[in-house]
Amino acid sequence: MTDTAKTRKPGKNAFMFVVVAVALNMLxxxxxxxxxPALLAELTDQPIEIAxxxxxxxxxxxxxxxxxxxxxxxxxxxxxxxxxxLLISMAMLAVDLLIMGLAPTLGIxxxxxxxxxxxxxxxxxxxxxxxxxTAPEDRGRAFGMLGASFGxxxxxxxxxxxxxxEIDTHLPFFVxxxxxxxxxxxxxxxxxxxxxxxxxxxFSLARANPFGAVKHFAQLPRVAWFIITIGVFQIAHxxxxxxxxxxxxxxxxxxxxxxGLSLGAVGLGSALSQAVLAGWLIRRLGAMRAAxxxxxxxxxxxxxxAFAVHPWMAxxxxxxxxxxxxxxxxxxxxxxxxxxxxxxxxxxxxQSSIMxxxxxxxxxxxxQTFSAYTAPGxxxxxxxxxxALAAGIAALSIIPFLIGVRANRDAVAAVPAPxx
Numbered sequence: 001m002t003d004t005a006k007t008r009k010p011g012k013n014a015f016m017f018v019v020v021a022v023a024l025n026m027l028x029x030x031x032x033x034x035x036x037p038a039l040l041a042e043l044t045d046q047p048i049e050i051a052x053x054x055x056x057x058x059x060x061x062x063x064x065x066x067x068x069x070x071x072x073x074x075x076x077x078x079x080x081x082x083x084x085x086l087l088i089s090m091a092m093l094a095v096d097l098l099i100m101g102l103a104p105t106l107g108i109x110x111x112x113x114x115x116x117x118x119x120x121x122x123x124x125x126x127x128x129x130x131x132x133x134t135a136p137e138d139r140g141r142a143f144g145m146l147g148a149s150f151g152x153x154x155x156x157x158x159x160x161x162x163x164x165x166e167i168d169t170h171l172p173f174f175v176x177x178x179x180x181x182x183x184x185x186x187x188x189x190x191x192x193x194x195x196x197x198x199x200x201x202x203f204s205l206a207r208a209n210p211f212g213a214v215k216h217f218a219q220l221p222r223v224a225w226f227i228i229t230i231g232v233f234q235i236a237h238x239x240x241x242x243x244x245x246x247x248x249x250x251x252x253x254x255x256x257x258x259x260g261l262s263l264g265a266v267g268l269g270s271a272l273s274q275a276v277l278a279g280w281l282i283r284r285l286g287a288m289r290a291a292x293x294x295x296x297x298x299x300x301x302x303x304x305x306a307f308a309v310h311p312w313m314a315x316x317x318x319x320x321x322x323x324x325x326x327x328x329x330x331x332x333x334x335x336x337x338x339x340x341x342x343x344x345x346x347x348x349x350x351q352s353s354i355m356x357x358x359x360x361x362x363x364x365x366x367x368q369t370f371s372a373y374t375a376p377g378x379x380x381x382x383x384x385x386x387x388a389l390a391a392g393i394a395a396l397s398i399i400p401f402l403i404g405v406r407a408n409r410d411a412v413a414a415v416p417a418p419x420x
Contacts, residue, residue, distance in 0.1 A: 015129075015130065015133050015134060015142060015145075017190060017191050017192065018086075018126050018129045018130065018146070018191065018194075019145060019146060019149045020149070020186070021086065021090070021126070021183060021186060021187055021191060022123070022126050022146060022149045022150065022153070023149040023150075023152045023153045024153065024179060024180075024182070024183040024186065025090065025093065025153065025180070025183060026149065026150045026152075026153025026154055026157065027153040027154075027156065027157040027176075027179055028093060028097060028153075028157070028176040028177075028179050028180045028183070029153070029154075029157065029176075030153055030154040030155075030156070030157020030158045030160075030161060030263060030267065031157045031158070031160055031161035031164070031172045031175060031176040031179070032097065032100070032161055032172050032173055032176050033157075033158055033161065033241075033245060033259075033260075033263055034158050034161045034162040034165055034172075034245065034256045034257075034259040034260040034263060035161060035162075035164075035165035035169060035172050035173075035256055036055060036245055037051065037052075037055075037245045037246050037249050037259070038165060038169050038256060039100075039169055039170075040052070040054050040055055040106075042169060043103070043105065043106045043109065044106060047376070048246050048249050048250060049246070049250055049370075049371055049374045049375045049376070050371065050375060051246075052242075052243065052246040052367045052370055052371055053367055053368065053371055054106060055242060055246070055363070055367055056242060056363040056364040056366070056367030056368065057110075057363075057364065058109065058110060058113050058363075059113075059238075059241070059242055059359060059363030059364075059367075060359070060360055060361070060363055060364055061110050061113050061114050061117065062113045062114070062116060062117035062120075062359070063117065063356050063357075063358075063359030063360045063363070064114075064117070064356075064360055065113075065114045065115075065116075065117030065118040066117040066118070066120055066356035066359070067356035067357050067359075067360060068118070069117070069118045069119065069120075070124055070356055071350060073085050073088075073089075073119075073124070073125065074124055074125070074128070074347075074350070075203050075204060076203060077125050077128060077195070078128075078195070078200060078201055078203070079200055079201060079202060079203040080200075080203075081193045081194070081195045081200070082125050082126075082128055082129045082132065082193065082194050082195055083187070083191055083192070083193045083194070085125050086125050086126070086129075086187055086191065087184060087187050087188060087191075088119055089119055089120055089125070090180065090183050090184040090187050091119075091184045092115060092116060092118075092119035092120070093116060093119075093120070093180045093183075094177050094180035094181045094183075094184060095112075095115065095116075096112045096113070096115055096116035097112075097173050097174075097176045097177035097180055098173070098174070098177045099111065099112030099115070100112045100113075100173045101170045101171075101172075101173025101174045101177065102170075102173075117356075124351070126146060127143070127146070127332060127336075127351075128195075128347075129194045130142045130143060130146055131336045132194035132195050132196075132199070133194050136336075136337050139332070139333050139336055139337065141278070141279030141282070141283075143278070143328070143329035143332045143333060143336075145274070145275060145279075146329075147270070147274035147278060147325060147328060147329050148270070148271045148272075148273075148274035148275035148278075149271075150267075150270060150271075150274075152267065152271045153267065154263060154264065154266060154267025154268075154270065154271075155264050155267040155268045155271060156264070156267075157176075157263075157264075157267070158259070158260040158261070158262075158263030158264045158266075158267065159260045159261060159263075159264040160172075160175075160260070161175075161176070161256075161260055162255075162256045162257040162258070162259060162260020162261065162263075163257060163260070165256035165257075165260075166255070166256055166257055223335055223338055223339065223347070224404075225400050225401070225403055225404025225405075225407065226331055226334055226335050226400075226401065226404050227335070227350060227351055227354050228354075228400040228404075229331065229397050229398075229400045229401040229404065230328075230331060230351055230354055230355060231354040231355065231357065231358045232358075232393065232396055232397035232400065233295065233298075233327065233394060233397040234354070234355045234358045234359065234362070235358045235362040235365075235390075235393050236298070236302065236390040236391070236392075236393035236394035236397065237298070237390070237394075238358070238359060238362040238363055238365075238366055238390075239302065239366045239386050239387055239389075239390035240266075241363075242362075242363040242366045242367050243366050243367060243370045243386045243387075244262075244263070244266075245259050245263075246367075246370060247370065247383065247386070247387075248262055248314070250374050250383060251309075251374075251383040251384075252310075252311045252314070254311075262314065262315070262318070265315060265318050266318050266321075266322075269318050269319055269321070269322030269325075270322050270325050272322065273322040273323055273325040273326070274325045274326070274329065277323065277325075277326060278290075278325065278326045278329045278330070279329075281293065281294075281326045281330075282326065282329065282330055282333060287330045287331075287333040287334050288330075288334065288405055290326050290330040291326070291327055291330035291331050291334070291401065292398065292401065292402075293326065294323070294324040294325065294326040294327035294330060295324070295327055295394065295397055295398050295401065296324075296398070297320065297321070297323050297324035298321065298324040298327065298394045299391050299394045299395045300320065301317050301320045301321035301324060302321075302387050302388075302390045302391035302394055303387070303388070303391040304317040304320065305317055305321075305384060305387040306384030306385070306387035306388040306391060307384055308384070332351075335347060335351065365389070366386045366389070366390065367386075369385050369386045369389055370383075370385065370386040372385070373385040373386075
């Protein structure tokens with residue numbers, strides 16, 4: 001049965017297989033997110049406004065390992081196929097979640113995050129998988145559906161995790177580890193290989209190191225400018241995973257259950273936006289205009305979150321920010337169509353490395369900003385400071401995007417529109 005999964009050609013359902021795998025992966029992350037403030041407060045014996053600093057450093061450890069490993073895993077997937085790399089990533093997520101659930105100290109928690117970061121390739125390899133099995137004109141819609149699978153994973157995950165967290169702080173991690181193990185089994189027995197032998201190429205260590213991958217794509221200006229856009233945007237977007245839980249608990253007094261509900265709303269908005277709107281917007285506006293529209297929406301939403309003093313305002317802004325979810329599908333449509341088929345894994349590895357590189361410092365930037373303006377004794381109390389900073393950085397990401405479009409207008413204009 002395993003040999004069949006390895007060797008059979010991807011059929012019309014291959015894309016849905018990887019969508020299910022990514023949705024299950026994000027379900028695991030969603031389950032544990034509501035409980036992180038309580039867990040860190042327990043392990044550090046500090047209020048959440050101080051404990052959030054540890055969350056920032058946990059994200060940094062994950063990002064450093066991810067930055068170093070992502071091009072390596074992307075290059076390996078270009079030679080050996082997407083399936084084995086995805087399976088390794090799925091297995092290590094289960095290991096990480098078990099370590100986090102059993103962690104008696106903060107140091108063990110850091111160890112689990114480092115291992116997960118080094119072997120985490122689900123997103124980048126899944127993007128390469130999509131490029132393998134879809135025609136150029138279908139990729140905008142396909143990347144939107146893949147993005148929607150992230151949202152679907154977050155619809156039930158946080159709500160379920162919040163309920164489990166009310167029972168025991170560590171229970172969500174064990175349940176999530178079980179789902180991660182099931183995801184591995186799903187991939188092992190069901191997920192077919194997507195990369196055909198003729199589109200494979202030998203592994204190159206020079207290309208597989210993070211700086212080598214960035215240097216390679218920096219030689220292609222029409223791709224490099226969009227990768228820079230992704231990096232700057234990622235700095236701003238890191239405000240959500242690093243501060244949202246703590247922001248809600250501190251500013252609105254949310255419990256684990258209420259944090260889970262808010263994250264479920266984020267997931268629902270993201271899933272509906274990317275499943276329904278992303279392909280439609282890219283088709284109507286074109287990939288370039290859709291990406292620009294999404295960046296503008298994020299600037300508006302982040303500014304709104306900075307000044308949302310009531311919970312209902314935050315929930316209303318979740319709907320606004322969800323519309324901006326077209327950004328990554330639109331940019332992925334542009335970059336994947338400007339890159340040869342035998343370099344899709346390397347492209348996704350380079351993009352993920354840039355994102356991981358920004359996450360080396362952006363979580364600390366956001367969590368320290370939040371703590372500086374919310375901790376007891378803060379000279380100025382402004383719970384929305386991190387979101388205000390993020391809005392400014394998101395606005396800056398528009399600059400390299402416009403430079404890339406202007407410098408390569410013909411190539412960008414030639415990107416196929418998604419099929420109806």
